[in-house]
Amino acid sequence: MDKPKVAAKAPAKVEVEEGKKYAWCSCGLSESQPFCDGKHKGTGFVPVVFTAEKSEACYFCQCKHSANGMLCDGSHNDLPDDA
Incomplete structure (x- = not known):
């Protein structure tokens, strides 16, 4: 799997909690989007693990094409309909 x-072609709004760790799915295979459930094994992809610095709403990328990594930058708007 190279890509x-x-x-999904929309971000996932998640209320993150200060100090809590999250693992964002980078492969797109997880059934627990936008977070990792281990389905990346054997694909060459790994989750992006981070700790929330403050409690706030975050918009996580689900198209997996954001230039902002795990945070949505609107790239899903430029994807072809069949993506």
Whole structure:
């Protein structure tokens, strides 16, 4: 698998909690989008693990094409309809 699967063409709004760790799915295969459930094994992809610095709403990329990594930058708007 050389390219991630587009899980959705819209960001996932998640209220993160200060100090809590999260693992964002980078492959698009997880059934627990936008977070990792281990389905990346054997694909060459790994989750992006981070700790929330503050409690706030975050918009996580689900198309897996954002230039902002795990945070949505609107790239899903430029994907072809069949992506």
